[in-house]
Amino acid sequence: MTQPLLDVDKLSVTFQLPTGPVTAVKDVSFSIAEGETLALVGESGSGKSVTSTAAMRLLPELAKTTGAIRFNGENLLEVSAKRMRRVRGNDISMIFQEPMTSLNPLHRIGRQIGEVLVKHKGLKGDANRRRVLELLNQVGIPEPERRFSSYPYELSGGQRQRVMIAMALACEPKLLIADEPTTALDVTVQAQILDLLKSLQTQYGMAILFITHDLSIVRHFADHVAVMRQGEVVESGRTVEVFDAPQHDYTRMLLDAIPRGRKVPAPADAPVMLSARDVKVRFTTKRRLFGGNDHFEAVRGIDLTVRRGETLGIVGESGSGKSTLGRALLRLLKSEGDIRFEETDLAPLDKSGMRPLRSKLQVVFQDPFGSLSPRMTVGDIISEGLKVHRPEMNRRQREAEVIAALEEVALDPGMRNRYPHEFSGGQRQRIAIARALILKPELLLLDEPTSALDRSVQVRVIDLLRDLQAKYGLTYLFISHDLSVVRALSDDVLVMKEGRVIEQGPVETIFTSPKEPYTQALLKAAFLEEEVAA
Known part of the structure; x- marks a missing residue:
């Protein structure tokens, strides 16, 4: 039998914390052969990233590691630090989830890729530059000569991820560890990155350890899969077999955690809640030396109508x-055009004029950890709006409203004196929804409210939003790049590109019979192409 390239044997990782030892990985075993892709999947906190970081010997000193991680027969847990430095980059490379935090913002792209070649290959001068340009071209960076001198902030998210791939491939490693490399990317960019990794894998014959919580990617990308839960591998095998006949209840739960069902349509004669005509948003990008400004038009003449419910x-x-449009509709950004909420013309209203309407127009943001103050208790966060919009209420009345709001989003009111960091991502998003609901709004702007959550948590939040909408007749503006979530929640869909509406219509029409090539590309990239009519 051929020896596997990477063999992880009964790996355990325990962190020695002041409060006591915490075991993050327990007796994990799996192997990867040359040229093969193994996907390590599971929800946040399952131990996926700790396992991959252990393979690179990058865990902090407070971590105690037992078991074996054999690469080409050599146990990496036993080699010297000097030997491990030679393995990293040369034989094993890693792509991290967020390239903006992995790339140095003060150094140009060419220099950062070039440093890898200097360190591991001793390649300097013109030879170094030629190899960097070759790598940039190989990973599909446009105008590599110009991008060689660019800083990370001058590149898009997809381009920064391609730069990370170029750095990882600089020394032609035998194993590439990709830790959630597409999570923060749009579906079309995600598809491009996956295609790129597949083509480079074929070219170099390298193995890939692919870490993700997105099972739709795994089905299309991986040869084998290992499912992790609470630090343990609960099921593993060929991807096709695991997906078609899962043996473990947890695997079945993950596979079943996709948005299902369709929204119950609002009454056809429901009154118009929000309408907009020829909405435009312009940002000043540059002030000219001799007067005048240069502008960027982020939203270009958009019309829409949304009925109650x-x-x-x-x-x-x-x-x-899309986010700029949403903020403009709620007058959180200066815009041009006609915007009406029920019978009120919002266009002429200034900040003070909008204040009485704010309780009716609420927002739930993408990242609840960033939008919830870490210095306030959950109870104070949720009741904050009441102090502004219901000043006549006393403390006891506000607390009663907070308790009711937490119960509405299926959270224990007894936790209202805790702080945001003590809650999971899904619980924090429920807190953000409770904060918006406590003011009894009529319209909610939901800006990517599920994109940072695991699939199983997403499904629960979607069910909650559906229930609340049915109970209170809420109207939603739902902004997302996750098309399966949009399909499960929406009556109508508006597809945007470069500030314009490319296509709009009933949700089923858009998903089953899209007319525009751009819409078709979005559906295909999201692995929904089987639902597009031939």
């Missing part, structure tokens, strides 16, 4: 203008 899904890639 409806959900309008707004989709598109990053930079398409």
